[in-house]
Amino acid sequence: MKAFHFLLLLALAFSFASAFDPSHLQDFCVAISDPRNAAFVNGKFCKNPNLAVAGDFSFSGLNIPGNTANRVGSNVTLVNVDVLPGLNTLGISLARLDYAPNGGLNPPHIHPRGTEILVVVEGTLHVGFVTSNPNRFISKVLYTGDVFVFPIGLIHFQFNIAKTKAVAFAGLSSQNPGVITMADAIFGPDLPINPDVLAKAFQLDKDVVEKLQKLLENA
Structure with missing residues:
Protein backbone atom coordinates (compact mmCIF):
# COMPACT_ATOMS: atom_id res chain seq x y z
CA MET A 1 0.00 0.00 0.00
CA GLY A 55 10.18 49.79 -34.00
CA ASP A 56 8.34 47.06 -32.08
CA PHE A 57 11.44 46.58 -29.94
CA SER A 58 12.73 50.14 -29.50
CA PHE A 59 11.85 53.29 -27.55
CA SER A 60 13.44 56.74 -27.66
CA GLY A 61 13.40 59.47 -25.05
CA LEU A 62 15.01 58.22 -21.84
CA ASN A 63 17.76 60.79 -22.38
CA ILE A 64 15.19 63.55 -21.79
CA PRO A 65 14.83 64.71 -18.15
CA GLY A 66 11.34 64.32 -16.69
CA ASN A 67 9.43 67.31 -15.32
CA THR A 68 9.83 67.39 -11.53
CA ALA A 69 7.78 70.57 -10.99
CA ASN A 70 5.03 68.81 -9.06
CA ARG A 71 3.95 68.33 -5.45
CA VAL A 72 6.46 65.53 -4.76
CA GLY A 73 9.34 66.75 -6.89
CA SER A 74 9.89 63.67 -8.98
CA ASN A 75 9.01 62.15 -12.34
CA VAL A 76 8.91 58.54 -13.55
CA THR A 77 9.21 57.78 -17.26
CA LEU A 78 8.06 54.18 -17.56
CA VAL A 79 8.87 51.96 -20.52
CA ASN A 80 6.45 49.05 -20.24
CA VAL A 81 4.48 46.95 -22.69
CA ASP A 82 2.08 49.85 -23.31
CA VAL A 83 4.79 51.90 -25.02
CA LEU A 84 7.13 49.10 -26.14
CA PRO A 85 5.00 46.26 -27.57
CA GLY A 86 7.98 43.94 -27.99
CA LEU A 87 8.16 43.57 -24.19
CA ASN A 88 5.02 41.43 -24.25
CA THR A 89 5.62 38.05 -22.51
CA LEU A 90 9.28 38.90 -21.78
CA GLY A 91 8.70 39.81 -18.12
CA ILE A 92 10.74 43.01 -17.96
CA SER A 93 10.31 46.79 -18.11
CA LEU A 94 12.40 49.88 -17.49
CA ALA A 95 12.00 53.34 -15.99
CA ARG A 96 13.90 56.63 -15.76
CA LEU A 97 13.44 58.47 -12.47
CA ASP A 98 14.19 62.18 -12.04
CA TYR A 99 14.30 63.89 -8.65
CA ALA A 100 14.27 67.63 -7.92
CA PRO A 101 17.03 69.04 -5.67
CA ASN A 102 16.45 69.35 -1.93
CA GLY A 103 13.81 66.74 -1.29
CA GLY A 104 12.58 65.34 -4.59
CA LEU A 105 10.63 62.24 -3.56
CA ASN A 106 9.35 59.13 -5.27
CA PRO A 107 6.74 58.56 -2.54
CA PRO A 108 6.19 55.27 -0.69
CA HIS A 109 4.59 52.84 -3.14
CA ILE A 110 4.50 49.20 -4.19
CA HIS A 111 4.77 47.31 -7.47
CA PRO A 112 2.32 44.40 -7.10
CA ARG A 113 3.78 42.44 -10.00
CA GLY A 114 7.50 43.17 -10.08
CA THR A 115 10.80 43.38 -8.22
CA GLU A 116 12.72 46.60 -8.91
CA ILE A 117 16.48 47.05 -9.26
CA LEU A 118 17.60 50.69 -9.18
CA VAL A 119 20.92 52.23 -10.25
CA VAL A 120 21.79 55.85 -9.45
CA VAL A 121 23.45 57.61 -12.40
CA GLU A 122 23.54 61.09 -10.87
CA GLY A 123 23.14 62.52 -7.37
CA THR A 124 22.50 61.12 -3.90
CA LEU A 125 19.39 59.24 -2.81
CA HIS A 126 18.11 57.95 0.51
CA VAL A 127 16.16 54.78 -0.31
CA GLY A 128 14.39 52.11 1.69
CA PHE A 129 11.69 49.47 1.92
CA VAL A 130 9.55 47.88 4.63
CA THR A 131 9.41 44.12 5.07
CA SER A 132 6.23 42.14 5.68
CA ASN A 133 5.42 40.94 9.20
CA PRO A 134 7.41 41.47 11.25
CA ASN A 135 7.81 44.94 9.76
CA ARG A 136 11.43 46.06 9.43
CA PHE A 137 12.74 49.18 7.72
CA ILE A 138 15.78 48.55 5.52
CA SER A 139 17.43 51.67 4.08
CA LYS A 140 20.64 53.05 2.63
CA VAL A 141 22.08 56.23 1.15
CA LEU A 142 23.03 55.68 -2.49
CA TYR A 143 25.57 57.59 -4.56
CA THR A 144 26.31 57.65 -8.28
CA GLY A 145 26.92 54.09 -9.47
CA ASP A 146 25.22 52.42 -6.50
CA VAL A 147 22.55 49.75 -6.98
CA PHE A 148 19.64 48.77 -4.70
CA VAL A 149 16.91 46.13 -4.99
CA PHE A 150 13.29 46.54 -3.85
CA PRO A 151 11.60 43.10 -3.55
CA ILE A 152 8.25 42.57 -5.22
CA GLY A 153 5.19 43.90 -3.41
CA LEU A 154 7.03 45.74 -0.61
CA ILE A 155 6.52 49.42 0.24
CA HIS A 156 9.55 51.44 -0.88
CA PHE A 157 10.65 54.98 -1.75
CA GLN A 158 13.54 57.14 -2.98
CA PHE A 159 14.33 60.61 -1.55
CA ASN A 160 16.84 63.15 -2.89
CA ILE A 161 18.84 64.40 0.10
CA ALA A 162 21.27 66.54 -1.93
CA LYS A 163 21.16 70.14 -3.16
CA THR A 164 21.49 68.99 -6.75
CA LYS A 165 19.14 66.96 -8.95
CA ALA A 166 19.31 63.17 -9.04
CA VAL A 167 18.68 60.66 -11.81
CA ALA A 168 18.25 56.89 -11.59
CA PHE A 169 17.23 54.05 -13.87
CA ALA A 170 15.22 51.05 -12.71
CA GLY A 171 14.59 47.63 -14.18
CA LEU A 172 11.45 45.75 -13.16
CA SER A 173 10.69 42.04 -13.43
CA SER A 174 7.37 42.47 -15.22
CA GLN A 175 6.26 43.87 -18.55
CA ASN A 176 3.59 45.74 -16.56
CA PRO A 177 4.62 45.89 -12.88
CA GLY A 178 1.86 48.26 -11.80
CA VAL A 179 2.19 50.87 -9.07
CA ILE A 180 0.14 51.72 -5.97
CA THR A 181 1.22 54.95 -4.27
CA MET A 182 0.31 54.70 -0.60
CA ALA A 183 -0.88 58.24 0.09
CA ASP A 184 -2.90 58.54 -3.13
CA ALA A 185 -4.45 55.09 -2.78
CA ILE A 186 -5.44 55.53 0.87
CA PHE A 187 -6.41 59.19 1.08
CA GLY A 188 -7.21 60.16 -2.50
CA PRO A 189 -9.25 57.53 -4.39
CA ASP A 190 -12.27 58.45 -6.51
CA LEU A 191 -14.46 56.75 -3.89
CA PRO A 192 -12.87 57.92 -0.62
CA ILE A 193 -12.41 55.47 2.22
CA ASN A 194 -14.64 56.26 5.20
CA PRO A 195 -12.76 58.91 7.27
CA ASP A 196 -13.72 57.07 10.48
CA VAL A 197 -11.84 54.00 9.23
CA LEU A 198 -8.72 56.00 8.39
CA ALA A 199 -8.85 58.05 11.59
CA LYS A 200 -8.83 54.90 13.68
CA ALA A 201 -6.26 53.08 11.53
CA PHE A 202 -3.76 55.95 11.56
CA GLN A 203 -4.72 57.28 15.01
CA LEU A 204 -5.54 60.71 13.58
CA ASP A 205 -8.31 63.20 14.22
CA LYS A 206 -11.09 62.83 11.69
CA ASP A 207 -10.70 66.43 10.53
CA VAL A 208 -7.03 65.73 9.67
CA VAL A 209 -8.09 62.74 7.57
CA GLU A 210 -10.73 64.79 5.75
CA LYS A 211 -8.18 67.53 5.09
CA LEU A 212 -5.77 64.99 3.60
CA GLN A 213 -8.52 63.50 1.43
CA LYS A 214 -9.48 66.94 0.11
CA LEU A 215 -5.84 67.86 -0.49
CA LEU A 216 -5.14 64.74 -2.54
CA GLU A 217 -8.50 64.90 -4.29
CA ASN A 218 -7.51 68.28 -5.75
CA ALA A 219 -3.88 67.38 -6.46
Missing part, protein backbone atom coordinates in the same frame (compact mmCIF):
# COMPACT_ATOMS: atom_id res chain seq x y z
CA LYS A 2 2.83 2.40 0.87
CA ALA A 3 4.42 1.69 -2.50
CA PHE A 4 1.10 2.47 -4.20
CA HIS A 5 0.82 5.83 -2.37
CA PHE A 6 4.40 6.70 -3.35
CA LEU A 7 3.74 5.91 -7.01
CA LEU A 8 0.50 7.91 -6.92
CA LEU A 9 2.28 10.96 -5.47
CA LEU A 10 5.05 10.57 -8.03
CA ALA A 11 2.51 10.45 -10.86
CA LEU A 12 0.76 13.56 -9.56
CA ALA A 13 4.07 15.40 -9.28
CA PHE A 14 4.94 14.57 -12.88
CA SER A 15 1.47 15.57 -14.08
CA PHE A 16 1.74 18.99 -12.40
CA ALA A 17 5.26 19.44 -13.73
CA SER A 18 4.24 18.60 -17.28
CA ALA A 19 1.22 20.92 -17.06
CA PHE A 20 3.40 23.98 -16.35
CA ASP A 21 5.58 25.45 -19.05
CA PRO A 22 7.58 28.42 -17.73
CA SER A 23 9.52 28.87 -20.96
CA HIS A 24 8.51 30.93 -23.97
CA LEU A 25 7.46 28.88 -26.96
CA GLN A 26 8.52 31.51 -29.50
CA ASP A 27 11.21 34.18 -29.87
CA PHE A 28 8.83 37.04 -29.07
CA CYS A 29 5.18 38.03 -28.99
CA VAL A 30 4.74 41.66 -30.01
CA ALA A 31 1.51 42.91 -28.40
CA ILE A 32 -1.24 43.83 -30.83
CA SER A 33 -4.78 45.03 -30.18
CA ASP A 34 -6.42 43.93 -33.45
CA PRO A 35 -6.61 40.11 -33.68
CA ARG A 36 -7.36 40.35 -37.43
CA ASN A 37 -3.68 41.15 -37.98
CA ALA A 38 -2.39 38.76 -35.34
CA ALA A 39 -1.30 35.18 -34.88
CA PHE A 40 -2.52 33.07 -31.97
CA VAL A 41 0.77 31.91 -30.44
CA ASN A 42 1.38 30.36 -27.01
CA GLY A 43 -2.14 31.20 -25.88
CA LYS A 44 -1.95 34.92 -26.79
CA PHE A 45 -2.70 37.14 -29.74
CA CYS A 46 0.62 38.34 -31.11
CA LYS A 47 1.67 40.27 -34.15
CA ASN A 48 2.63 37.92 -36.94
CA PRO A 49 6.39 37.41 -36.34
CA ASN A 50 7.04 37.87 -40.05
CA LEU A 51 5.59 41.39 -39.80
CA ALA A 52 7.66 42.46 -36.76
CA VAL A 53 9.88 45.50 -37.28
CA ALA A 54 12.65 47.19 -35.28
Whole structure:
Protein backbone atom coordinates (compact mmCIF):
# COMPACT_ATOMS: atom_id res chain seq x y z
CA MET A 1 0.00 0.00 0.00
CA LYS A 2 2.83 2.40 0.87
CA ALA A 3 4.42 1.69 -2.50
CA PHE A 4 1.10 2.47 -4.20
CA HIS A 5 0.82 5.83 -2.37
CA PHE A 6 4.40 6.70 -3.35
CA LEU A 7 3.74 5.91 -7.01
CA LEU A 8 0.50 7.91 -6.92
CA LEU A 9 2.28 10.96 -5.47
CA LEU A 10 5.05 10.57 -8.03
CA ALA A 11 2.51 10.45 -10.86
CA LEU A 12 0.76 13.56 -9.56
CA ALA A 13 4.07 15.40 -9.28
CA PHE A 14 4.94 14.57 -12.88
CA SER A 15 1.47 15.57 -14.08
CA PHE A 16 1.74 18.99 -12.40
CA ALA A 17 5.26 19.44 -13.73
CA SER A 18 4.24 18.60 -17.28
CA ALA A 19 1.22 20.92 -17.06
CA PHE A 20 3.40 23.98 -16.35
CA ASP A 21 5.58 25.45 -19.05
CA PRO A 22 7.58 28.42 -17.73
CA SER A 23 9.52 28.87 -20.96
CA HIS A 24 8.51 30.93 -23.97
CA LEU A 25 7.46 28.88 -26.96
CA GLN A 26 8.52 31.51 -29.50
CA ASP A 27 11.21 34.18 -29.87
CA PHE A 28 8.83 37.04 -29.07
CA CYS A 29 5.18 38.03 -28.99
CA VAL A 30 4.74 41.66 -30.01
CA ALA A 31 1.51 42.91 -28.40
CA ILE A 32 -1.24 43.83 -30.83
CA SER A 33 -4.78 45.03 -30.18
CA ASP A 34 -6.42 43.93 -33.45
CA PRO A 35 -6.61 40.11 -33.68
CA ARG A 36 -7.36 40.35 -37.43
CA ASN A 37 -3.68 41.15 -37.98
CA ALA A 38 -2.39 38.76 -35.34
CA ALA A 39 -1.30 35.18 -34.88
CA PHE A 40 -2.52 33.07 -31.97
CA VAL A 41 0.77 31.91 -30.44
CA ASN A 42 1.38 30.36 -27.01
CA GLY A 43 -2.14 31.20 -25.88
CA LYS A 44 -1.95 34.92 -26.79
CA PHE A 45 -2.70 37.14 -29.74
CA CYS A 46 0.62 38.34 -31.11
CA LYS A 47 1.67 40.27 -34.15
CA ASN A 48 2.63 37.92 -36.94
CA PRO A 49 6.39 37.41 -36.34
CA ASN A 50 7.04 37.87 -40.05
CA LEU A 51 5.59 41.39 -39.80
CA ALA A 52 7.66 42.46 -36.76
CA VAL A 53 9.88 45.50 -37.28
CA ALA A 54 12.65 47.19 -35.28
CA GLY A 55 10.18 49.79 -34.00
CA ASP A 56 8.34 47.06 -32.08
CA PHE A 57 11.44 46.58 -29.94
CA SER A 58 12.73 50.14 -29.50
CA PHE A 59 11.85 53.29 -27.55
CA SER A 60 13.44 56.74 -27.66
CA GLY A 61 13.40 59.47 -25.05
CA LEU A 62 15.01 58.22 -21.84
CA ASN A 63 17.76 60.79 -22.38
CA ILE A 64 15.19 63.55 -21.79
CA PRO A 65 14.83 64.71 -18.15
CA GLY A 66 11.34 64.32 -16.69
CA ASN A 67 9.43 67.31 -15.32
CA THR A 68 9.83 67.39 -11.53
CA ALA A 69 7.78 70.57 -10.99
CA ASN A 70 5.03 68.81 -9.06
CA ARG A 71 3.95 68.33 -5.45
CA VAL A 72 6.46 65.53 -4.76
CA GLY A 73 9.34 66.75 -6.89
CA SER A 74 9.89 63.67 -8.98
CA ASN A 75 9.01 62.15 -12.34
CA VAL A 76 8.91 58.54 -13.55
CA THR A 77 9.21 57.78 -17.26
CA LEU A 78 8.06 54.18 -17.56
CA VAL A 79 8.87 51.96 -20.52
CA ASN A 80 6.45 49.05 -20.24
CA VAL A 81 4.48 46.95 -22.69
CA ASP A 82 2.08 49.85 -23.31
CA VAL A 83 4.79 51.90 -25.02
CA LEU A 84 7.13 49.10 -26.14
CA PRO A 85 5.00 46.26 -27.57
CA GLY A 86 7.98 43.94 -27.99
CA LEU A 87 8.16 43.57 -24.19
CA ASN A 88 5.02 41.43 -24.25
CA THR A 89 5.62 38.05 -22.51
CA LEU A 90 9.28 38.90 -21.78
CA GLY A 91 8.70 39.81 -18.12
CA ILE A 92 10.74 43.01 -17.96
CA SER A 93 10.31 46.79 -18.11
CA LEU A 94 12.40 49.88 -17.49
CA ALA A 95 12.00 53.34 -15.99
CA ARG A 96 13.90 56.63 -15.76
CA LEU A 97 13.44 58.47 -12.47
CA ASP A 98 14.19 62.18 -12.04
CA TYR A 99 14.30 63.89 -8.65
CA ALA A 100 14.27 67.63 -7.92
CA PRO A 101 17.03 69.04 -5.67
CA ASN A 102 16.45 69.35 -1.93
CA GLY A 103 13.81 66.74 -1.29
CA GLY A 104 12.58 65.34 -4.59
CA LEU A 105 10.63 62.24 -3.56
CA ASN A 106 9.35 59.13 -5.27
CA PRO A 107 6.74 58.56 -2.54
CA PRO A 108 6.19 55.27 -0.69
CA HIS A 109 4.59 52.84 -3.14
CA ILE A 110 4.50 49.20 -4.19
CA HIS A 111 4.77 47.31 -7.47
CA PRO A 112 2.32 44.40 -7.10
CA ARG A 113 3.78 42.44 -10.00
CA GLY A 114 7.50 43.17 -10.08
CA THR A 115 10.80 43.38 -8.22
CA GLU A 116 12.72 46.60 -8.91
CA ILE A 117 16.48 47.05 -9.26
CA LEU A 118 17.60 50.69 -9.18
CA VAL A 119 20.92 52.23 -10.25
CA VAL A 120 21.79 55.85 -9.45
CA VAL A 121 23.45 57.61 -12.40
CA GLU A 122 23.54 61.09 -10.87
CA GLY A 123 23.14 62.52 -7.37
CA THR A 124 22.50 61.12 -3.90
CA LEU A 125 19.39 59.24 -2.81
CA HIS A 126 18.11 57.95 0.51
CA VAL A 127 16.16 54.78 -0.31
CA GLY A 128 14.39 52.11 1.69
CA PHE A 129 11.69 49.47 1.92
CA VAL A 130 9.55 47.88 4.63
CA THR A 131 9.41 44.12 5.07
CA SER A 132 6.23 42.14 5.68
CA ASN A 133 5.42 40.94 9.20
CA PRO A 134 7.41 41.47 11.25
CA ASN A 135 7.81 44.94 9.76
CA ARG A 136 11.43 46.06 9.43
CA PHE A 137 12.74 49.18 7.72
CA ILE A 138 15.78 48.55 5.52
CA SER A 139 17.43 51.67 4.08
CA LYS A 140 20.64 53.05 2.63
CA VAL A 141 22.08 56.23 1.15
CA LEU A 142 23.03 55.68 -2.49
CA TYR A 143 25.57 57.59 -4.56
CA THR A 144 26.31 57.65 -8.28
CA GLY A 145 26.92 54.09 -9.47
CA ASP A 146 25.22 52.42 -6.50
CA VAL A 147 22.55 49.75 -6.98
CA PHE A 148 19.64 48.77 -4.70
CA VAL A 149 16.91 46.13 -4.99
CA PHE A 150 13.29 46.54 -3.85
CA PRO A 151 11.60 43.10 -3.55
CA ILE A 152 8.25 42.57 -5.22
CA GLY A 153 5.19 43.90 -3.41
CA LEU A 154 7.03 45.74 -0.61
CA ILE A 155 6.52 49.42 0.24
CA HIS A 156 9.55 51.44 -0.88
CA PHE A 157 10.65 54.98 -1.75
CA GLN A 158 13.54 57.14 -2.98
CA PHE A 159 14.33 60.61 -1.55
CA ASN A 160 16.84 63.15 -2.89
CA ILE A 161 18.84 64.40 0.10
CA ALA A 162 21.27 66.54 -1.93
CA LYS A 163 21.16 70.14 -3.16
CA THR A 164 21.49 68.99 -6.75
CA LYS A 165 19.14 66.96 -8.95
CA ALA A 166 19.31 63.17 -9.04
CA VAL A 167 18.68 60.66 -11.81
CA ALA A 168 18.25 56.89 -11.59
CA PHE A 169 17.23 54.05 -13.87
CA ALA A 170 15.22 51.05 -12.71
CA GLY A 171 14.59 47.63 -14.18
CA LEU A 172 11.45 45.75 -13.16
CA SER A 173 10.69 42.04 -13.43
CA SER A 174 7.37 42.47 -15.22
CA GLN A 175 6.26 43.87 -18.55
CA ASN A 176 3.59 45.74 -16.56
CA PRO A 177 4.62 45.89 -12.88
CA GLY A 178 1.86 48.26 -11.80
CA VAL A 179 2.19 50.87 -9.07
CA ILE A 180 0.14 51.72 -5.97
CA THR A 181 1.22 54.95 -4.27
CA MET A 182 0.31 54.70 -0.60
CA ALA A 183 -0.88 58.24 0.09
CA ASP A 184 -2.90 58.54 -3.13
CA ALA A 185 -4.45 55.09 -2.78
CA ILE A 186 -5.44 55.53 0.87
CA PHE A 187 -6.41 59.19 1.08
CA GLY A 188 -7.21 60.16 -2.50
CA PRO A 189 -9.25 57.53 -4.39
CA ASP A 190 -12.27 58.45 -6.51
CA LEU A 191 -14.46 56.75 -3.89
CA PRO A 192 -12.87 57.92 -0.62
CA ILE A 193 -12.41 55.47 2.22
CA ASN A 194 -14.64 56.26 5.20
CA PRO A 195 -12.76 58.91 7.27
CA ASP A 196 -13.72 57.07 10.48
CA VAL A 197 -11.84 54.00 9.23
CA LEU A 198 -8.72 56.00 8.39
CA ALA A 199 -8.85 58.05 11.59
CA LYS A 200 -8.83 54.90 13.68
CA ALA A 201 -6.26 53.08 11.53
CA PHE A 202 -3.76 55.95 11.56
CA GLN A 203 -4.72 57.28 15.01
CA LEU A 204 -5.54 60.71 13.58
CA ASP A 205 -8.31 63.20 14.22
CA LYS A 206 -11.09 62.83 11.69
CA ASP A 207 -10.70 66.43 10.53
CA VAL A 208 -7.03 65.73 9.67
CA VAL A 209 -8.09 62.74 7.57
CA GLU A 210 -10.73 64.79 5.75
CA LYS A 211 -8.18 67.53 5.09
CA LEU A 212 -5.77 64.99 3.60
CA GLN A 213 -8.52 63.50 1.43
CA LYS A 214 -9.48 66.94 0.11
CA LEU A 215 -5.84 67.86 -0.49
CA LEU A 216 -5.14 64.74 -2.54
CA GLU A 217 -8.50 64.90 -4.29
CA ASN A 218 -7.51 68.28 -5.75
CA ALA A 219 -3.88 67.38 -6.46
